[in-house]
Amino acid sequence: MKLDCQEGKEMARTESSEITADAFLRHIRDYRIIPESSLNRALANAPSGATAKALATHLLDSKLLTRFQGARLLQGQGPSLRLGQYLLLEEIGKGGMGRVFRAEHSTMGRVVALKILSSDLVNSPRAKEFFFRERRAASQLTHPNIVTAFDANEVAGAHFLVMEMVEGPNLEKLVRERGPLPYQVACEYVRQVATGLDHAFEQGMVHRDIKPSNILLKSETEPGKAGLVKISDFGLARLAPIRAENAGSNHGTIMVDENTIIGTPDYLAPEQAKSLHQADIRSDIYSLGCTLFYLVTGRVPYPGTKGLEKIIKHSTDAIPKPSSLVPGIPPEVDALVAKMMAKDPAARFQNPKEAAIAITSAMGVEDATSVPVALAIPQVEANPFEAFQSTWNEAIVTPFEDKPSTTPSRAPKGPVPKAVFTHGQALAIAIVALAMVASAMVFALRYLVG
Template sequence: MGIFMAPSKTDFLRRLQKSGLLELDDALAAAVVALSAEQADAAGLAKELVQRKQLTRFQAAAIYQNKTRHLMLGNYVLLNRIGEGGMGQVFRARHQRMGRIVALKLIPAEKMRSETARQRFQRESRAAAKLDHPNIVRAFDAGIEQDISFLVMEFVEGQDLETLLRHQGRLSPEQAVNYITQAAQGLKYAHAQGVIHRDIKPANMLVTQDGALKILDMGLARFEKTDGDSHLTQAGEIMGTIDYIAPEQIDNRVDSRVDMYSLGCTLFRLVTGSVPYQEESVMKKLLAHRDAAAPLISQYRDDVPRQLVKICERMMAKRPDERFQTMEQLIVALETIRSDESEVVELGETLPADDLQSFLHNMTVEIAVDSKQTSNNIAVESLRDSHTASSQTLNRVRQAKAENWWYYLLGVVCVVLLVLMVLGVLMFVNGTSPKPGAEEKAEAGLGTPDK
């Protein structure tokens, strides 16, 4: 690795001009003019522009490191990198003219050289374009610029469930049921459109600050019963994530029920904090998914409703025909579980920024270079519809509980009335047919009344 040379202030200004950002933002241009005379070096100028929110930290680092080529991509200005997808990186971006904030999934040219990769990207774009549901991340556009293929998605501040589990630990049964129900609603819609996700897992479920869940990353999605699609999976290649993969998916025998199995593994993970099978090697995990009995949630904790344990067990059945056959069946089963009140996870605050000087030198700003950065914000713009869908589901649960309470009360009233009727009959019989000497015994027992 070569030695990094800090740029001079003149170099920084030249790179900023080259990036094209000045032409798009008059406020940025004015700030540069005002600050360039005040700041002695490039680092100071970059720091001040970031503090005034004229540049993002990512943009400042890209200019500082002379990596400005992809700060603008087509109609979009890249603001910061927010994570990795199945085939590329995901960036928060802004439309140049409309000002709309979106998420851009970028796939570099080196990953698109094969015909299989190009067809997979086209498949992902088609699948995403078909889906418009509150519990699924929407796609707006797709294209190719500067040898980079990109997919434009809606954006939201949120946290994926994998990150949430890492920070918080396992969830309460109520939280897990809430999130799995929302995911099932989204998958129900996708399956109705003939789209199978094939990679359901906590990392592909984004939770907003309001508790709405969105399924993201259709990178492995496929159309159900589409001829000519099987060649996109090479011999020996397995599509999916090992800890959540359905047994039949190992042999590339895929229908909508693979999503049911993966969602069951996800439910298990949310409630227990552990993946179902913890074997050390990939092969042993695959064999466990295929052959080993599914572990029970009750083996990990004893405060989970027995019905939820059975639901998870059925979702993770080895044979597809032994699982819930549709997401609607699963939703109905989940809604029968009593829940006193919705529990919404409070998401953690963003950690404080590192020192900007170190950031400018060390931040990775290459586009399409492998990164281990975890996604904290992926795609969603409108939250109200998602939250409404969740509220409607919870209201149905509460309504079912209220109806059950009335049935219970009615039963108690009926029992009381029956007892009173029996007592009345007995009293009537005793009153009309007294036994000999009964009155004398009663009077003797009562004693002499007070005068």
């Protein structure tokens, strides 16, 4: 099955290799591109003796074909439009992991996002086994801030994932088109991602490639207000070391070249750049801190021209302050970035829930701009930003002087309840306490005298 043609080309570019009208229609019928009844109605109004190109244009105007489908059909590539029960409608993205298509399930009529993985990601039995194992784990993640995984399969050598279709842009594209986001909106998006990561963490999963392009905006109330975001590509990042091993590299070294790395250099935690075995949920928190920096400034924390250069900067350079690039960003945001991007994993938030709580505390109720999400973030007694809120100084690390654990920890399940008493109850308790003290003194005197 060939999936590497130039889908985005205009249909006119296919004129030199155009198939006959009969072959064009045969592919439509054989691969069930258009329902037979709809096709017959459209053909009844088509020009007599029309060429394949004319038929494609007519069906495109009738909204029965997409331009992507028309181009492939004219090139005789009708088989490439169908993967099992899924009909490809159009290409919506591509990258190092593969290509993403809008597709439709033939029986259910559900429109989905279908990702066809690059062949070098699944080119060994071990890689294939890992692919399906990771997808089974990812399918168990049900959370409003995680893209739902519906299916994973292999058809004619093509490995593909079927996921919830999110119509909005990813956050990298959003920032490219609109510029840096208001810090309140950016913090709300990062908080939502943290709640999604926490759900995955509770299921024993980490992402390993958190970045703006893997965060999709599902809905937005209006520009300048936060909508609902979802994390994509859970369970895919770890296919990279398998690809590196197949290339003959040491599995303990994750970087072979700029295309074989677990994670993305602009958002990669220092420990993750050294060894897969050192990466854990705190590495995702580091990447989330880099993401927050990008959302509020429109640039990555450590710019560079080569991946290795960026990785070195993550390990050696000082953590930049967003406020040094964008006036008006409050010190709380600087502190969040500094905490999440600490070089030492033990100095970061130890799990995503801690990060979400800190963001909620930093922004305050008056700054809330979010739409409701299903997972509520409980308040806890310890407020990581308490010192900051009381002094409003310029320190970055001061609000986080508590000693973190050296391994990722589960966040507290909820707030510690406070005992609340009326004045009468308090007085009664005091009287009882005094009576107990008096009784103890009498007992002691009797013991000494006797």
